[in-house]
Amino acid sequence: MNINKILTPKQIEICKEEKSYYQRIGIKKNILQIAIEHNFIKKKEKKAQYSLELLKKYEIIIINEDEKNFYIECKELLGPNRLKELESQLHKKIIQTSIPVREFNEKFDAILSIDPDIIEKKIKQFNAFDSDDTEILELLRMILKHAVRNNISDIHINAYEEFSWLRYRENGKINAKYLLNKDLADRFSLILKEKARIDLIDVKSPKSGGFTENIGIDNVDFRIEIAPSHFGENIVIRILDKSNNLKSLEQLFPKDHPMSEHIFRYINQKNGFFLAVGPTGSGKTTTLNAILTQRDRLHEVIYTIEDPIEYKIDFITQYQVNEAVGFNFDTAMKSIMRQDPDVIVIGEMRDKLSIEIALKASHSGHMVYSTLHTTNSYMALERIRDEGGDLFILAYSLSGVIAQRLVPKLCTCKTQSTDEIGKKYFKSDDFGFNKRGCIKCNFSGYNSRVLLTDIVFIPPDMKTRYTFYMALKNSTVLQAWDQLITFSYYQSAQYLYEQGLCDYESLSSELFSLGYVDED
Numbered sequence: 001m002n003i004n005k006i007l008t009p010k011q012i013e014i015c016k017e018e019k020s021y022y023q024r025i026g027i028k029k030n031i032l033q034i035a036i037e038h039n040f041i042k043k044k045e046k047k048a049q050y051s052l053e054l055l056k057k058y059e060i061i062i063i064n065e066d067e068k069n070f071y072i073e074c075k076e077l078l079g080p081n082r083l084k085e086l087e088s089q090l091h092k093k094i095i096q097t098s099i100p101v102r103e104f105n106e107k108f109d110a111i112l113s114i115d116p117d118i119i120e121k122k123i124k125q126f127n128a129f130d131s132d133d134t135e136i137l138e139l140l141r142m143i144l145k146h147a148v149r150n151n152i153s154d155i156h157i158n159a160y161e162e163f164s165w166l167r168y169r170e171n172g173k174i175n176a177k178y179l180l181n182k183d184l185a186d187r188f189s190l191i192l193k194e195k196a197r198i199d200l201i202d203v204k205s206p207k208s209g210g211f212t213e214n215i216g217i218d219n220v221d222f223r224i225e226i227a228p229s230h231f232g233e234n235i236v237i238r239i240l241d242k243s244n245n246l247k248s249l250e251q252l253f254p255k256d257h258p259m260s261e262h263i264f265r266y267i268n269q270k271n272g273f274f275l276a277v278g279p280t281g282s283g284k285t286t287t288l289n290a291i292l293t294q295r296d297r298l299h300e301v302i303y304t305i306e307d308p309i310e311y312k313i314d315f316i317t318q319y320q321v322n323e324a325v326g327f328n329f330d331t332a333m334k335s336i337m338r339q340d341p342d343v344i345v346i347g348e349m350r351d352k353l354s355i356e357i358a359l360k361a362s363h364s365g366h367m368v369y370s371t372l373h374t375t376n377s378y379m380a381l382e383r384i385r386d387e388g389g390d391l392f393i394l395a396y397s398l399s400g401v402i403a404q405r406l407v408p409k410l411c412t413c414k415t416q417s418t419d420e421i422g423k424k425y426f427k428s429d430d431f432g433f434n435k436r437g438c439i440k441c442n443f444s445g446y447n448s449r450v451l452l453t454d455i456v457f458i459p460p461d462m463k464t465r466y467t468f469y470m471a472l473k474n475s476t477v478l479q480a481w482d483q484l485i486t487f488s489y490y491q492s493a494q495y496l497y498e499q500g501l502c503d504y505e506s507l508s509s510e511l512f513s514l515g516y517v518d519e520d
Helices: 009-024 031-037 052-058 080-090 101-112 116-125 133-149 182-196 260-266 284-293 329-336 352-363 377-386 391-397 420-425 462-473 477-483 489-498 504-513
Strands: 060-065 069-074 093-098 154-159 164-170 173-180 207-215 218-229 232-240 272-277 302-306 317-320 343-346 367-372 398-410 446-457 485-487
Touching: 009 031, 052 060, 052 080, 060 101, 069 101, 080 093, 116 133, 116 173, 133 154, 133 182, 133 207, 133 218, 133 232, 154 182, 164 182, 173 182, 182 207, 182 218, 182 232, 260 398, 260 446, 272 284, 272 352, 272 377, 272 391, 284 343, 284 367, 284 398, 302 329, 329 343, 329 352, 343 352, 352 367, 352 391, 367 377, 377 391, 377 398, 377 446, 377 477, 391 398, 391 462, 398 489, 398 504, 420 504, 446 489, 446 504, 462 477, 489 504
Parallel strands: 069 093, 272 367, 272 398, 302 317, 302 343, 343 367
Antiparallel strands: 060 069, 154 164, 154 232, 164 173, 207 218, 218 232, 398 446, 446 485
């Protein structure tokens, strides 16, 4: 592999400087490793997604996956017919290797330990008097491993009068998974509190914390939110799997995306104000992190203010808000402004004061990124207006707004649609695709999620900025909308439909919830 043919001169310079830095502190890294960390080179390998039923049926272990192949280990090589059958189920070529029986059995037993059927059996066998802490801890670890392996974003433990539900949020949808008796739910709560260093005694006020768990070969971070409900403690475990959620900007907005060129141009400015907006769990933090990872972190001073810090990013100074000692978003921002920043990230603008500080920072030569909880890009501007933000500074500093939602992405088992309804709704020449369901996606038809976006960028010329300012001032922003660079939720859905990434059913449902009936 010739690095000079893959990387630009600037990227090579960044990698060489970083390699030199690592050498000085005693860490060995080559340029290829550093280039992959910076997302200069797309990492081909990714986590293999598979069903445990499939592993048991064929007696195989899937060790890796790339764009074209699954790599498996087995006791005996599969014959031509079984190999062809397996390839038809996974929709990829199989590269198989045989390993010693003893080694295979050890690996296979470790994988089966997180079989959901085994987890359910252990939950049913739980006895509050006979089960010790070691058994409960191991059961909880099995649940966490199973959730991570299946790309679950959140685990909920909801308390009711006589029992608790353990539920998974998968591809944006919440599904009941296991029924827990009250004693087991309480034991889980105690273990999670200990792991997250949360007060064990106080059960009357909300608590937050986090911990890191080794899952296979990866360390995965978990964020815990515990709050008292009528029948007991309500627990939400957010899974912060860096390998799944720390994405590059090109992964979120590929080169063929209609707004790709504008996105890379407007978010990389030396000064300005950029917002990612959407509801909780819509991927706003993922978008901001993708922006940060492609900035020149070695030659810029970048600070973030977060609550909590979800993903650690190299060569960025990240501040954790601590309200207990008076270190909130506002005090952190005032401190950072005295520390010679180039780029500032405010995890969330929560009130008038944080909006004012962010606007002033962007107007004084800094690039500021932040998030808001609003429905679309227009409502983000209205929210800032309502909070009393300086409209002049907003008009002349705002680079753009990306409002976003996450919608289910079709699995590779998808089938060509023959229904005219999607074609007509999206005014497309293509029929699009329908979900099917296979072992790989647990027969849901979907595998992960993609961004549905509503985007606006404000051109930098003074005439447009003045028009934008007057529109903000006179509450006539929508009348000036055609002078801005925009990309609506509907246009985003059209793109996802025509690319075969999402089906009509998911997209039309999401658009309806956003107020789109038809685009006429």
